[in-house]
Amino acid sequence: MGKREDNAIATRQSLIEAADHLIVQKGYENISVDDIVxxxxxxxxxxxxxxERKEDLIFELSKEHFAKLNTQTxxxxxxxxxxxxxxxxxxxxxxxxxxxxxxxxxxVRYISFSETNSNKWQFDVQSFEQLLMxxxxxxxxxxxxxxxxxxxxxxxxxxxxxxxxCISPKTxxxxxxxxxxxxxxxxxLLQPYLINA
Amino acid sequence: MGKREDNAIATRQSLIEAADHLIVQKGYENISVDDIVxxxxxxxxxxxxxxERKEDLIFELSKEHFAKLNTQTxxxxxxxxxxxxxxxxxxxxxxxxxxxxxxxxxxVRYISFSETNSNKWQFDVQSFEQLLMxxxxxxxxxxxxxxxxxxxxxxxxxxxxxxxxCISPKTxxxxxxxxxxxxxxxxxLLQPYLINA
Amino acid sequence: MGKREDNAIATRQSLIEAADHLIVQKGYENISVDDIVxxxxxxxxxxxxxxERKEDLIFELSKEHFAKLNTQTxxxxxxxxxxxxxxxxxxxxxxxxxxxxxxxxxxVRYISFSETNSNKWQFDVQSFEQLLMxxxxxxxxxxxxxxxxxxxxxxxxxxxxxxxxCISPKTxxxxxxxxxxxxxxxxxLLQPYLINA
Amino acid sequence: MGKREDNAIATRQSLIEAADHLIVQKGYENISVDDIVxxxxxxxxxxxxxxERKEDLIFELSKEHFAKLNTQTxxxxxxxxxxxxxxxxxxxxxxxxxxxxxxxxxxVRYISFSETNSNKWQFDVQSFEQLLMxxxxxxxxxxxxxxxxxxxxxxxxxxxxxxxxCISPKTxxxxxxxxxxxxxxxxxLLQPYLINA
DNA sequence: TATGAATGAGTCTTCATTCAT
DNA sequence: AATGAATGAAGACTCATTCAT
Numbered sequence: 001m002g003k004r005e006d007n008a009i010a011t012r013q014s015l016i017e018a019a020d021h022l023i024v025q026k027g028y029e030n031i032s033v034d035d036i037v038x039x040x041x042x043x044x045x046x047x048x049x050x051x052e053r054k055e056d057l058i059f060e061l062s063k064e065h066f067a068k069l070n071t072q073t074x075x076x077x078x079x080x081x082x083x084x085x086x087x088x089x090x091x092x093x094x095x096x097x098x099x100x101x102x103x104x105x106x107x108v109r110y111i112s113f114s115e116t117n118s119n120k121w122q123f124d125v126q127s128f129e130q131l132l133m134x135x136x137x138x139x140x141x142x143x144x145x146x147x148x149x150x151x152x153x154x155x156x157x158x159x160x161x162x163x164x165x166c167i168s169p170k171t172x173x174x175x176x177x178x179x180x181x182x183x184x185x186x187x188x189l190l191q192p193y194l195i196n197a
Numbered sequence: 198m199g200k201r202e203d204n205a206i207a208t209r210q211s212l213i214e215a216a217d218h219l220i221v222q223k224g225y226e227n228i229s230v231d232d233i234v235x236x237x238x239x240x241x242x243x244x245x246x247x248x249e250r251k252e253d254l255i256f257e258l259s260k261e262h263f264a265k266l267n268t269q270t271x272x273x274x275x276x277x278x279x280x281x282x283x284x285x286x287x288x289x290x291x292x293x294x295x296x297x298x299x300x301x302x303x304x305v306r307y308i309s310f311s312e313t314n315s316n317k318w319q320f321d322v323q324s325f326e327q328l329l330m331x332x333x334x335x336x337x338x339x340x341x342x343x344x345x346x347x348x349x350x351x352x353x354x355x356x357x358x359x360x361x362x363c364i365s366p367k368t369x370x371x372x373x374x375x376x377x378x379x380x381x382x383x384x385x386l387l388q389p390y391l392i393n394a
Numbered sequence: 395m396g397k398r399e400d401n402a403i404a405t406r407q408s409l410i411e412a413a414d415h416l417i418v419q420k421g422y423e424n425i426s427v428d429d430i431v432x433x434x435x436x437x438x439x440x441x442x443x444x445x446e447r448k449e450d451l452i453f454e455l456s457k458e459h460f461a462k463l464n465t466q467t468x469x470x471x472x473x474x475x476x477x478x479x480x481x482x483x484x485x486x487x488x489x490x491x492x493x494x495x496x497x498x499x500x501x502v503r504y505i506s507f508s509e510t511n512s513n514k515w516q517f518d519v520q521s522f523e524q525l526l527m528x529x530x531x532x533x534x535x536x537x538x539x540x541x542x543x544x545x546x547x548x549x550x551x552x553x554x555x556x557x558x559x560c561i562s563p564k565t566x567x568x569x570x571x572x573x574x575x576x577x578x579x580x581x582x583l584l585q586p587y588l589i590n591a
Numbered sequence: 592m593g594k595r596e597d598n599a600i601a602t603r604q605s606l607i608e609a610a611d612h613l614i615v616q617k618g619y620e621n622i623s624v625d626d627i628v629x630x631x632x633x634x635x636x637x638x639x640x641x642x643e644r645k646e647d648l649i650f651e652l653s654k655e656h657f658a659k660l661n662t663q664t665x666x667x668x669x670x671x672x673x674x675x676x677x678x679x680x681x682x683x684x685x686x687x688x689x690x691x692x693x694x695x696x697x698x699v700r701y702i703s704f705s706e707t708n709s710n711k712w713q714f715d716v717q718s719f720e721q722l723l724m725x726x727x728x729x730x731x732x733x734x735x736x737x738x739x740x741x742x743x744x745x746x747x748x749x750x751x752x753x754x755x756x757c758i759s760p761k762t763x764x765x766x767x768x769x770x771x772x773x774x775x776x777x778x779x780l781l782q783p784y785l786i787n788a
Numbered sequence: 789t790a791t792g793a794a795t796g797a798g799t800c801t802t803c804a805t806t807c808a809t
Numbered sequence: 810a811a812t813g814a815a816t817g818a819a820g821a822c823t824c825a826t827t828c829a830t
Contacts, residue, residue: 007810008810011810011811029226032802032803032804033803033804033805034802034803034804037813042811042812043811043812043813044804044805044812044813044814045805045806045807045810045811045812045813045814046810046811046812046813047805048804048805048806049810049811053804053805054803054804054805105309108305108306108309108360109305109306109309111364112302112305112306112309112360112363112364118364118365118368120364121361121364121365121368122365122368149377152361152368152369152374153374153377153378153381155361156354156357156358156361156369156374156378157353157354157357158357159357159360159361159364160353160354160355160356160357160358160360161353161357162360163305163309163356163357163359163360164318164349164352164353164356166309167308167309167315167317167318167356168315168318168319171315171318171319172349172353177349177350177353180346180350181350184350184386185382185385185386188382188385188386189381189382189385200829200830201791201792201793201829201830204793204794205792205793208793208794229819229820229821230820230821230822231819231820231821239794239795240794240795240796241795241796241797241821241822242794242795242796242797242822242823242824243793243794243795244822245821245822245823245824246792246793246794247793250821250822251820251821251822397808397809398808398809398812398813398814401814401815402813402814405814405815423620426798426799426800427799427800427801428798428799428800436815436816437815437816437817438800438801438816438817438818439801439802439803439815439816439817439818440814440815440816441801442800442801442802442803443813443814443815444814447800447801448799448800448801499703502699502700502703502754503699503700503703505758506696506699506700506703506754506757506758512758512759512762514758515755515758515759515762516759516762543771546755546763546768547768547771547772547775549755550748550751550752550755550763550768551747551748551751552751553751553754553755553758554747554748554749554750554751554752554754555747555751556754557699557703557750557751557753557754558712558743558746558747558750560703561702561703561709561711561712561750562709562712562713564709565709565712565713565743566743566747571743571744571747574740574744575744575747578744578780579776579779579780582776582779582780583775583776583779598789599789602789602790623823623824623825624824624825624826625823625824625825628792633790633791634790634791634792635791635792635793635825635826636789636790636791636792636793636826636827636828637789637790637791637792638826639825639826639827640789640790644825644826645824645825645826
């Protein structure tokens with residue numbers, strides 16, 4: 001409501017943005033509260049009015065941060081489910097590819113840090129499951145499609161591409177790899193579950 | 198005659214083992230030289246007789262770990278190339294699975310840190326290429342098999358499995374995932390290149 | 395209203411004073427941040443709120459010391475330029491002599507460390523040049539007096555005295571040496587440029 | 592006698608030379624026993640067979656080191672004592688000037704470190720006293736010449752020149768300064784003690 | 789005598805967190 | 810709610826010295 005609340009929200013946002021900015025430059029492990037408050041121009045004490053511990057901001061951040069990497073599930077009006085899925089996967093990879101590789105690396109490092117960071121993975125699997133379920137609802141896939149299994153399988157491939165890209169950006173082209181994956185395997189994998197119009 | 202030399206080697210080994218032990222418990226970033234020397238019962242100064250900086254030990258460790266994670270390419274006397282490949286991939290994953298998950302996590306974090314660590318990936322791809330070439334030589338695959346492409350594809354999947362396992366060990370079962378991958382996709386992918394006896 | 399600011403200034407001053415005190419006792423190279431904070435009763439971390447590195451405090455100190463060592467050029471109402479100059483040189487030396495010898499030593503070591511510390515020397519030469527020029531203006535020295543040359547000559551002698559005093563305080567008496575220098579050489583050196591009333 | 596003794600002397604010398612070499616590069620305070628033994632290729636333990644403590648070598652070194660800066664008192668067959676003295680002083684300064692300025696700086700820093708290092712100064716004063724006494728013996732100076740006083744006075748000037756050269760090598764030309772000093776003051780100072788042939 | 793591994797006190801520096809203003 | 814000075818534990822690294830071989 002009031003101006004005060006707005007200011008408070010703005011302050012909080014400043015801190016998050018500063019941290020976000022710093023993470024890309026220095027990596028998760030190497031940002032200090034000092035860095036954050038200096039970058040945001042906010043007093044150190046103020047930081048602790050908003051976050052009980054540094055970790056809290058990091059957690060907050062991961063939500064903000066990886067939201068950027070989330071694909072919008074837009075079910076195109078396309079007919080062919082294979083093309084729909086291919087588009088989805090390419091979009092998914094594009095979002096990551098278009099971010100800087102450093103961001104992707106930080107993400108890999110962060111996400112593999114501990115089980116508490118598995119949200120993104122869970123979320124991605126669920127999103128893909130939803131896509132498949134929409135396709136089922138739209139009578140484009142059979143009701144017995146093993147939604148969860150396929151989602152895991154596809155996402156595993158996606159994560160593998162991201163990972164190997166981080167490892168060897170010169171020899172791995174993420175988008176091309178996804179395209180190849182789709183062309184080589186998609187129809188084979190989905191064949192049993194397709195409903196032919 | 199090498200009592201002193203033996204002791205020296207033992208000391209060095211103690212340090213490495215202590216570090217190795219601690220990494221599994223606390224993770225890469227959270228082990229201190231103090232921890233290491235206390236665990237190994239060696240004086241702090243001694244540490245620096247063996248490693249110029251803490252990083253050097255970490256590097257040393259990574260090398261050991263990488264070595265551990267290398268699969269022996271043993272071409273079994275099996276007939277069916279699909280079974281041979283499946284066995285190879287399962288062996289590959291078993292080596293990693295049998296190491297502690299913390300070790301795998303450290304490896305993921307380390308390997309994704311920068312391009313300079315891409316050797317393992319290159320090595321793994323090459324190893325798999327060699328397997329495929331052996332199969333070609335043994336007249337089990339056609340000579341036009343796209344060796345490099347397939348190797349990248351399979352290894353990407355493997356790396357994806359490792360990665361997602363690190364992220365979400367409770368929902369991902371690496372060995373089962375590899376088996377499922379093989380069952381669902383191997384024959385489809387290799388079909389065009391199989392030579393039927 | 396500046397209670398906090400006042401405290402901060404006091405803290406900073408405590409640190410400087412503690413360091414100053416320690417330097418006299420132990421010498422430049424032998425004081426540690428630990429010593430300083432223990433002496434001043436301030437927490438170690440606080441030190442680094444005020445000085446980015448130990449060196450910075452040392453530099454700060456040098457500035458203070460240099461300031462202390464600067465002689466006030468007060469042109470006395472004396473008639474005889476020789477007496478005026480003698481007084482000036484004795485004053486100059488007294489300032490240094492009255493500081494502890496350790497301080498002088500630190501100064502010698504600091505100032506000779508590199509060219510970047512040559513300000514004090516330049517400043518001293520200029521100050522003496524100004525004295526001579528005032529004497530010219532007051533019609534006590536001829537206008538063709540080689541101001542710069544004489545200034546360098548005299549100051550070289552002064553610096554030599556300080557240096558040898560630091561080396562051998564038992565055999566060198568700085569004030570007496572300056573007096574002797576004046577008595578033996580001043581009239582001879584200035585003779586050509588004196589204006590007799 | 593034996594080979595053993597020779598070796599021992601050689602080892603000792605190696606250590607001194609290595610330290611000597613390092614001092615010019617890194618300064619008195621910054622050389623470590625480690626540096627010394629690495630440079631000389633001798634084992635660390637061996638160092639302590641020759642010197643009880645690091646300081647002992649430093650002391651040893653100062654003797655060797657500054658011996659280099661000692662002028663050979665060669666009484667030329669010149670007639671005029673003023674010219675003889677001038678030549679001596681210029682030689683004195685040349686030795687220092689011809690060494691690198693860094694060496695001179697180290698020397699200034701070292702020599703001013705504490706009273707224990709006053710040998711060089713004492714030695715220089717005595718050498719000059721000897722010169723003056725030779726001139727008295729040769730009937731070129733009167734027997735009532737204040738040998739010690741003049742020696743101190745001249746050497747103070749010399750040390751002043753060295754010191755200011757270290758401080759401001761760009762504005763101070765040691766040799767020229769000595770020449771100027773001699774030309775301006777030598778005859779005036781010696782006048783009372785000259786014996787005219 | 790020569791060796792070099794072992795030692796541990798000591799050094800600088802960082803940083804998350806607290807708290808009086 | 811905002812501030813920023815104060816804190817002290819913890820970290821990496823150095824180095825003169827000892828001592829068993």
